[in-house]
Amino acid sequence: MTRFRKLGVAVVTAALAAGTLAACGGDGDSGDGGDAKTLKLWHYESANSAMGIAWDRAIQIFKDEHPGVEVQFERKAFEQIQQNAGMIINSSEGPDIMEYNKGNATAGLLSSQGLLTDLTTETTKRGWDSKLSPSLQTTARYSDKGVMGEGNWYGVPNYGEYVMVYYNKDLFTKHGVTVPTTYDEFTKAMDAFVAKGVTPLAEAGAEYPAGQLFYQLALAKADRKFVDDYQLYKNPVDFKAEPLKSGAQTFADWVAKGYVAKTSASLKAEDMGTAFISGKAPMIVSGSWWYGRFKNEIKFNWDSFLFPGNKFHAGSSGNLWVVPAGSKAKGLAYDFIDITLRPEIQALIGNNGGVPVAADASQITDPKNQKLIENFNTISQQDGLAFYPDWPVPGYYDVLVSGFQSLINGSKTPDQVLDAIAKPYGEGVKEITGK
The missing domain is CATH 3.40.190.10 (Periplasmic binding protein-like II)
Incomplete structure (x- = not known):
């Protein structure tokens, strides 16, 4: 999965040169979608990957807990979202929630352009911040210039x-x-x-x-x-x-x-x-x-x-769940994010070879998988994630x-x-x- 290494901040300066829009309002603004009956969800993980398996289960739990709500899931190519995210989510055809790459040039850029929902209030209310170490939080928070590490929350990771x-x-x-x-x-x-x-x-x-x-x-x-x-x-x-x-x-x-x-x-x-x-x-x-x-x-x-x-x-953290500013079902999107951080879903990520951010290692059955997670937890707990040299x-x-x-x-x-x-x-x- 070398795709994470090359993205860096290659386009952030173009956004700054063009001038940035004010970031969108807090997550209690209009469009929360309290009465929404559809959740449009996009991600680009393969069906047999650790995240793909876990998120399929999260979708089923969401459906069970939201009778009457239709989940319209689409699996997109990573390059398709990476190259066209700004245009896609700024249109009526965009999703209500999607997986998106972390970093200044990606989530940071879109947040600075006002295209992502500020998740700060929801993060505190639902306790997502308490499940993520300071170094994991770095890639979820962005300044008004789109620089990671400070400012408001514009995404939530659930693997590392x-x-x-x-x-x-x-x-x-x-x-x-x-x-x-x-x-x-x-x-x-x-x-x-x-x-x-x-x-x-x-x-x-x-x-x-x-x-x-x-x-x-x-x-x-x-x-x-x-x-x-x-x-x-x-x-x-x-x-x-x-x-x-x-x-x-x-x-x-x-x-x-x-x-x-x-x-x-x-x-x-x-x-x-x-x-x-x-x-x-x-x-x-x-x-x-x-x-x-x-x-x-x-x-x-x-x-x-x-x-x-x-x-x-x-x-670092893995990719982020982000909620486009134009989402018509923000409340449902927040519910889905919350499900992906539950112990059951975190354990599924871990038991299928992924690195969950909030798993109980004792729930991981394979010794190699358990060691993979224990080592990540050791790094995370000592605030030892240092990101990547090309970022x-x-x-x-x-x-x-x-x-x-x-x-x-x-x-x-x-x-x-x-x-x-x-x-x-x-x-x-x-x-x-x-x-």
Whole structure:
């Protein structure tokens, strides 16, 4: 599910340049739809995905609790909603509630244009805020300029995602390598594989994985202040200082030590994933979006662990339930959101390989699923979600890909890469904030 990585804030500056409309009024405005007899609901999850299964059940519960109300559900393509959301929800043909991508360029942009309903009052009344950690709330709240992390609620997530280490238990056993629990043990384990002629980490320099590995390494020396400065523009970021300096240098060191193959500079995420699925790679550092596929396709013994030693991890809430400002059934939409946060639905997400935001881990029956959720809960409870490295500014995804390809193939030094990624970041922040 790499779609979450590339969206960033690529169009937010266009909205700011064009001028933004006042955000719509509170969720008690006209159009609450108290007497509505139809709920038009759109999402883009496949029927056999964890969310698709859970939301099908949520729709059935909604129907049972709202006799006489027709649910008109349509499964849309992600790209269809992503590219045309503003036009669609501003028309009479739009839905009353839909799944939409989080972030400045998406939910933030539409909120700043007055196209989404302010859910703040409803969130407090129904206690949705109490079910979501501060870092999960970040992607649900937007300022009047559409910048995430502050302001009113314009969406509600009910699942999450995060980056972890997947490992091949059979290869660890075959080569006599101990599963690490600390950073030092992690590097010792990789040294042991290299000594056996095995590259320990499959990587992909042509897409998001390399940038995420760099970010994980930087986060090893990060605090919440750095994350807020980098992601939310709280203060200027010095790319030649910690933690970004050590992130780039450690990445280069890992390539030099043989932890990452230089040939991976041209590989894509799919290449990395299939290398792990085929049993060729002892480990990959990547996200929970691989989990369901690995569970279905891998034939060997495998498991996962959090990036050793880190308090902060790349990750965020999943996509949001949003209510278009023009919804004719807002009250019904709020009822549906509430259902998706109930224990039954959260457990369904968890038992089908997803990462629920408010599940009781004891209700998850599969040990691997349970561990996936327990690790996410650990990160969430310590406010450890640090979002993604390409999110802050327009076009930054391509900047990071280019930078870390060159670090893998050795065409640039860590200092040169930091220079290359610092300039577009600074220019992007200035364009968004005017500072």
